[in-house]
Amino acid sequence: MLQLPHGHVEAGREPMMPETAAISDDALKEALGTLEEFAQAEYGMNLSDLFAGDEPVSGGEYQNMEVRGSHDALWRVGRLIGITVKEPFAESAPLDGHVSQTGALRRWELDSKKLGVEHPDQWQYRLITGILATEKRKGEFDWLPPENLSEADRVAMFLVDAHGERGVFRAIFKSSRKYLCENPVVEAAVADAAKGRFKVDPLTVTVASGFQPAAQAIVDAVSWLDPTMTAVIAGLLLIITAGGLDRYCRRTPPEPVTDVVET
Structure with a gap:
């Protein structure tokens, strides 16, 4: 079982954010390439195939959930976004009997040695601290860690209590x-x-002319995003442009699965 490192208690601090900058097409292409590599490794599929067709995704076992085409691309591509955030704190591992709700081929296991240390230079760390700074520990965020913990311990507890990449x-x-x-x-x-x-x-990533302005609009709108978080930004835009912003806003996320690791 993962042991949370002990840290001193202090008041929460505002996350460190780099100066605002424009997102380049090259950065978006690199981010889409990263998501494409994860799609291949996690599902044995191209990113575009995760959105297309009505056939169930190949991969791991399913538990009480039929994953079909673009209807649940939100959670498959969303999980890839979660992996990019979780990656610096975890190592990939075989399923080994674990159940995947999205048909994943592997899971990501937190490494306690990588937790409990402040990394303000790391965009993943800043993203999590940004969410923790803006969301209150109540309602649908009642699982967030207490505010009297150190910043690094709150990040660690956030990752543990998310129960997996889909939870992130x-x-x-x-x-x-x-x-x-x-x-x-x-x-x-x-x-x-x-x-x-x-x-x-697998070989080429081509970004349409409207992709960069839309990515910039998302960064400008969301307080805890900054231009270095291109994998998250590109992933969100993939999901939103595939199903529409209205659908993104109307979707009801499935309840967290607390007794299994969500993959």
Whole structure:
């Protein structure tokens, strides 16, 4: 069982954020390439295939959940986003009898030696501290760690209590919607991006002209995002342009599965 490192108790602090900068097409291409590599490793599929068709995703076992085509691409691609956030604190591991709700081929196990240390230079650490600084420990976020812990221990407890990569994305999904939904600037930018769309394949990533402005609109809208978090930004835009912002805002996330690791 993972043991949380002990840390001193202190008041919560605002996360360190780099100066605002524009997101480049090259950075988005690199981020989409990263997500493509994870899609291949986690599901044996291309990113575009995760959104296409009605056939169940190949991969691990399913538990009380039929995963079909674009209807549940939100959670498959969302899990890839969760992996990019969790990666510096974890190691990939075989399923070894663990159940995957998304048909994943492997899981990500937290490494206690990588937790409990402050990493303000790490975008994943800043993203989590940003969410913790903006969301209160109540309602749908009642599982967040207490505010009287040190910043590093709160990040560690957040990752533990998320119960997996899909749980990390669930927090991103829920928090992002209060910034993105009913936001006319984001809505217009996403609509333009969806017209041109983009193409992702194992060899080439081509970003449509509207993709970068939409990505920038998302960064400008969400308080805990910054331009270095391109894997999260690109992943969110993939999901939103595939199903529409209205659908993203109306989706009800499945309840957390606390007795298994969510993969």
